[in-house]
Amino acid sequence: MHAHSFSPESAGIRRLFVLGLAAVTTVAGTWEMHRLLSARGTTVPEGVLLALFVLCFGWIALSFWTAVAGFLQLAVSKRLPGLRWPTAEEAAKRLASRTSVVMPVHNEDPASVFANVQATYESVAATGQLDAFDFYILSDSTRPEAWIAEELAWADLCRRVGGQGRIFYRRRTDNTGKKAGNLQDFCERWGRHYDFTIVLDADSLMDGRTLVTMARLMELNPRAGILQAPPLNVGRSTLFARLQQFAGRVYGPVVAAGAAAWQLGESNYWGHNAIIRTEAFIQHCGLPVLPGQQPFGGHILSHDFVEAALMRRAGYTVWLVTELGGSFEQPPPSLLDYAQRDRRWCQGNLQHLSLVAAGGLHPISRGHFLMGVMSYAASPLWLLFLTSGLVAGLWDGWLSFSNPHLLEDLPPEAMHFDAKGSMRLFAVSMGMLFAPKIFGLLLGLASAKDSALMGGRVRLVLSVLLESVLATLMAPVMMLFQSHFVFGTLLGYKVSWSSQQRDDADLPWSEAARRHAVHTAVGVGLAAVAWFLSPGLLLWLSPVVAGLLLSIPLSVFTSRASLGLWLERRGLLVIPEESEPPKVLERSQEVAGEFAMEPVADAVDHVISDAKAHALHLALLESQPSPAAVPMALASARRKLLGDTAEPLSAPEKTAVLLDAHTLTEARERRLTIAVS
């Protein structure tokens, strides 16, 4: 099978516009940088600096021209060519297809997960098309307490909405392949029941109308393999999260529309809030295991990009449909949680480097792999760029010091650094970096409704300024975090797989100090070196130095919900989804508040002592395949549980007991008997 294009005829000109202009801009920028650096000839550190500049500037140029394309696309408000949209008559018909909505979960807070499922379910029901959908909670939870809490939450949800037989719950006993394996297990067991599968994340929330439209688009476009609905960050209160939500709402659409405008049917899949053609996915997207050792070999960690590439290789298109709306997720609540998520994603994206040259892939799919790599590699490149700039300055100083007559031989124009030229290049770079923000702001200001919902035009401008300042200060911290992850991954850093922190909990100062001590020290060192070389250089580096020096208070204060809410009350960083929340979002928050669950403190104890948990768990256990062999943990657990002395069970022992109906029944009978006598 070989890749071939299904994208519309305008794909070529669109790609030439973005990629061609990005290339021309990179060449022009590099030329100018070379001119500035080579005034006194080019030293080795300056050569390295130039090479790093090409990569960093090229990345910025591509983002800039993508944002330009997005801005134009949104300004003309025309639908992208390629996908056939339903007519009014078609949109009113009943769906002829069957769609599963799957939500893989892993040790999450069940209250918010099931509140989102309920809100989505009710929203689909409100469209009158519920018969075309089934819902699955695919649990990979390893914590026994999370497992039991999920079962209870599932049963409660089914009772509330009458969802037995339409909302299903399955827990895997082994987590092979992690999220991709979880989805594969679903496909291999129930996938053939459905034409399409909508994949959600544990914090995903989708409007029923969006789900119906996605299914309808898949019906009307039989060569479409995946449709990605870009999710909007909503629902958090911390300052950090509200910065993410604001940026995602104001600038995100520009970037997404830009990417969609030139990638068209060769777009990417982000792993959730997307619909996939189930049969094509089963036949063509079974993930391979890569040869060699980690970080590049072994199981594929970031499955979504690879699945999109495989789907495209099989001749199906992948679309980023920015017009859909009604697709939400939650941002991480703090800078450290954001970094923790990045740590997981980093290794997965770097692993894609080994797939760039793989046979049969579409060139744009290769581009997605490279862009994914660059989204993390850009940080160490920037760090190396800054370091090599300092080294080049030190080198220059050393040469002048060690050979005072060296400067005498140089022409007079080489004696003066072209400050104007450097300022011009710096301004162009900054302009390109901030362009998506400016485009987003312009589009926001142009829409009276949007700007009113974001606190009014003045507050919208102030919000953009505030977001820009804080994002600039946090960028150097993320640069160091991501550089650490990249170097660590390449040097064999272990990436653990843990669920995200999804609560708005304040970050303690001690934790922030522990995590950011190195960043602060790097800031001090950078400031000292820059001052030693030239006080002017320190001024140039001041945003980076300030961000690093302030990393501890920045991390603490941005993690605070009180600050986020204080700004919201003043109309700052407000998004329309806060001023005028969509029904599905309101409903989700309402359900989470109304049906808050009691936490399960001890899973085994709860199942033994609570009649409801016991009866439900045993009933669900019947649908779960029995373990091939009785684990050793069960024997020791039985000794502890049924013996005369009460001993606490370890997590593996709890899991073993929870998988054994006989032991649970025996333990419950024993407990009741003791209680009575």
Next chain:
Amino acid sequence: MDSVTTPNTCPSVTTTEWVRPETCVALDAFFQGFGFEAAEDLAALAAWALEGVTASNVKPQAAVALARARVETWLTRELDMDVVGEGRLLTRGRAAFVLCDGARFGATVFTRDAVPHELSRALSAAVPVPTPAQVATAMPEQQLVLWPLGERLRRWLRAGQPDMSVSR
């Protein structure tokens, strides 16, 4: 042990004083699994389970087996379940009963023939269906040649290991 001379300490089965205390306890435990907590409910249910039993020394296991059989008969009547394996009816039926809080209607739901319509409807809706029937299918692992040019060279030279994804 002679059951006739054993002092009865059963807290609930006041009407069946001739039954062993451990049998009462076992029956109480069984019905507590359905969410019944009140002593009078448990006593009535124990009496219902042992209805027609004349032997005074009925053992706990035998009494529970009788109770199971009675409840299963009741569930068969109330639930229209397609596939019922050994013990599955009781397990799933009990879960449904507990989930719709059937115990709030008292022991009479079991002991009388007429079941309240509200409970009957709730019970059917509450039978846990964790997953639908499976349609087993294999998701074939895709093969990727990571560096096609190198792979061609390797084949030509007949050397090294294939540079492609490996089977699970």
